[in-house]
Each structure stands twice: as structure tokens, then as C-alpha cells.
Amino acid sequence: MKLSACAATVKLVANERKMIAVRALAGTEPVSTLAARHGVSPLVYRQMRKASAALDELFSPTQTDDADPVLFSLPVTRRWLEQATLGLTMIAHASMRGVVEFMHDVLGVSISLGTVHNIHQRAAQHAVAINDSVDLSAIRVGLHDELFQGSQPVLAGIDAASTYCYLLAAEDHRDGDTWAVHLLDLKARALNPDYTIADAGTGLRASQKRAWPDTSGAFWHGWNRLHAAMGRKFYGVWSAVSQAMQSTPRSSSLVENLNSRLRNCLTLRRHLNGSRAWLGLLQFFVNHRRFMRSRCGKRLGKSPREAMTGEDHPHWLTLLGLGPLQPRQS
Numbered sequence: 001m002k003l004s005a006c007a008a009t010v011k012l013v014a015n016e017r018k019m020i021a022v023r024a025l026a027g028t029e030p031v032s033t034l035a036a037r038h039g040v041s042p043l044v045y046r047q048m049r050k051a052s053a054a055l056d057e058l059f060s061p062t063q064t065d066d067a068d069p070v071l072f073s074l075p076v077t078r079r080w081l082e083q084a085t086l087g088l089t090m091i092a093h094a095s096m097r098g099v100v101e102f103m104h105d106v107l108g109v110s111i112s113l114g115t116v117h118n119i120h121q122r123a124a125q126h127a128v129a130i131n132d133s134v135d136l137s138a139i140r141v142g143l144h145d146e147l148f149q150g151s152q153p154v155l156a157g158i159d160a161a162s163t164y165c166y167l168l169a170a171e172d173h174r175d176g177d178t179w180a181v182h183l184l185d186l187k188a189r190a191l192n193p194d195y196t197i198a199d200a201g202t203g204l205r206a207s208q209k210r211a212w213p214d215t216s217g218a219f220w221h222g223w224n225r226l227h228a229a230m231g232r233k234f235y236g237v238w239s240a241v242s243q244a245m246q247s248t249p250r251s252s253s254l255v256e257n258l259n260s261r262l263r264n265c266l267t268l269r270r271h272l273n274g275s276r277a278w279l280g281l282l283q284f285f286v287n288h289r290r291f292m293r294s295r296c297g298k299r300l301g302k303s304p305r306e307a308m309t310g311e312d313h314p315h316w317l318t319l320l321g322l323g324p325l326q327p328r329q330s
Contacts, residue, residue: 020044021051072329079323081109085119086317090285093264096120124277126320127284134287136166137190138308143255144198144208146174149266154279155182158255162299162307165258166191168283170275179207187211261286288316 016038024031024044035044074080081103088094088102096116103109141160144167146153153174157167166186171178183191192212198204227234265282290303299307306312315325 017043017047021047024048025051025055074326076107080326081111082119082123083317083322083325085111085116086123086320086322089120090265090281091289120281121277123320123322124281128276128280130319131280131284131287132189134164134166134305135190135309136186137192138310139164139166139191140194142166142191142193142196144179144196144204145255145259146201146204147259147262155179156255156258157182157186158258159304159308160197160254162304163254163258164304164308165283165286168262168279170279174201174203176203176206176210179204180210183207183211258286284320285316288313288319 020034020038020043023029024034025048031044031048038044084107085099085103088099089096094102096113099116100111100113103111139159139161142157143160144155144157147156148154149170152170152172154170155167155174155178156165158165167182169182196208196212198208230237262282287305288303290301290306291299294300303313303316313319318324
């Protein structure tokens with residue numbers, strides 16, 4: 001009962017304020033009379049200013065100009081601003097300072113650099129947890145390579161069929177022991193490829209032998225040896241099996257392509273301190289962003305994770321706990 005009474009009082013006061021503003025602007029009776037009747041002299045003038053400003057905005061030329069009509073309105077919430085912040089950095093490759101400038105100049109919103117950083121840190125925590133929960137048993141061919149941010153190596157691994165990135169880790173070294181730690185962790189998450197493709201790095205190849213002793217990592221080298229041994233006869237065999245070879249990955253170019261896709265984001269950072277969070281967010285983004293175009297028709301309109309698992313998932317911003325996207329405008 002007390003709550004209902006309180007709500008009714010608030011509503012009544014709001015209605016009274018509206019009527020005070022309307023009567024004051026209409027001039028049907030003197031302001032002094034309105035003030036005396038309600039016992040609130042300053043309130044009358046304050047409500048007049050608010051009502052006048054609202055009417056000015058409603059009927060301003062910028063609102064009614066046919067040359068530049070308002071197309072639609074967006075309900076801007078805190079979550080929407082967080083979505084916009086991540087969209088600017090991950091999709092548009094904006095720097096964090098660029099986000100601050102965009103918010104200030106375009107949206108008229110003041111946001112600090114620390115707030116932008118905290119939004120990314122919270123998103124990265126969600127992203128790393130999701131990355132670690134994905135089952136990797138569907139991967140049949142693994143592609144491994146070493147990227148570099150400045151002089152620091154970044155170990156990378158992707159699925160040849162779906163381009164799903166299952167490894168993206170910055171390390172101080174790229175020796176066999178360092179690679180083996182990551183590959184054994186991936187093995188514990190059910191990664192067991194039929195074979196892997198990589199360059200001739202001794203550390204990388206030694207670590208693959210430790211993780212998967214029965215998995216061939218020398219597919220391309222075996223192809224070269226067969227060509228050398230058969231000579232001209234090889235071309236007849238090649239013609240017979242060319243159809244099968246079209247669907248068989250024979251190089252690690254896809255993982256090298258990952259380097260070019262990440263480069264725009266990595267060049268915005270001078271170093272990779274705290275790299276697990278940042279690289280985890282990048283890894284999550286490339287795995288859950290849907291392909292808008294692709295030479296491989298099976299990937300079009302799907303994310304690498306959807307292509308690998310065959311299961312749909314919500315938009316990557318929704319997966320990070322930032323709610324649904326805005327409805328599409330017609």
C-alpha cells in the first residue's frame with residue numbers, strides 16, 4: 001500500500017508540473033498567480049524553461065529540414081556504448097584513443113581512456129573463457145606458424161578447413177619446449193589432427209612429434225621426395241590424383257594469411273604486455289566473426305567456429321555478454 005501511494009504521489013506531482021508549464025507558456029494567467037496557488041515560485045520559471053526548450057527542439061529547423069531528415073533513433077544505453085567501443089576497435093581497427101575521440105566528436109559522449117581499456121579487459125575475460133571451452137576434435141588438418149610483433153614471436157595454429165584459430169600465444173621463445181607446452185594443452189582439448197603442415201623450423205617440428213608421435217608433419221616434404229623419385233612418371237600420377245589434391249591442404253598459407261588479418265590490430269600496440277587478454281580477444285573475434293565474403297562457399301555467412309563445429313552461435317558481441325544487437329533498420 002505504501003508503495004502504491006508513493007507512486008501515485010510522484011505521478012500527480014509530475015502532472016502538476018506539466019500543467020504549470022503549459023499554463024505559464026500559454027499566458028492564460030499571470031505567473032505570480034500560478035506561483036501563489038502552488039506555493040512554488042522558482043518552480044514555475046524552471047518548468048517554463050524546460051517546456052520552452054523541449055518545444056524549440058521539437059520544432060527546430062534541423063528536425064524538420066526535408067534536406068536532412070532524421071532517418072531513425074537509437075536507444076543509447078551503457079551496453080550499446082560498450083558494443084560501439086568494441087566494434088570500433090575490433091571491426092574498424094580504431095585505436096583506444098581513436099575511440100575516445102569518436103565518442104567525443106561524433107556522439108558528444110565523454111569517455112576516458114581508462115574506461116575504454118576496462119571495457120576491453122572485461123570482454124577479454126569472457127573471450128578467453130569461451131576460447132578455452134571449444135571442442136577441437138573436428139579438426140583434421142592443423143596449420144602452424146610463427147608470427148612476430150616486433151621481435152616477439154607469436155605462436156599460431158588454425159584449422160585448414162574452417163580457418164578456426166585454436167592457438168594464438170605470445171612467447172619469449174619459439175623453441176621446441178615452448179611449442180610443446182601449447183600443443184600438449186591443445187591435445188588435452190581433443191585436438192588430434194590427421195596431419196599438420198608447417199615450415200621447416202626444427203623447434204616446431206620437434207614439438208609436434210612430442211604431442212602427436214603418429215601424426216605426419218612432413219606432407220609437403222614427402223610430396224617433393226616422391227616427385228624426385230618418380231621423375232617424368234610423376235606427372236601421370238599427378239594428373240590422376242589432381243581431383244583429390246584440390247581438396248587436400250598442401251601448405252600453411254592460411255595461417256600466414258592470419259598474420260595479415262591480425263596485423264592491423266597488432267600494429268596499434270607497441271608491445272604485447274598482458275598479451276593473453278589482448279590476443280585472447282583477437283582470437284575470439286576472428287573465430288566468431290562471420291565471413292561476409294569468401295571464395296569457399298561453405299564458409300560464406302558463417303564464422304570459423306560455425307564452419308568447424310556445424311553449430312550456430314549468437315553474434316560475437318552477444319556472446320561477450322553485451323546483450324542483443326540493435327534491430328536492422330529498413
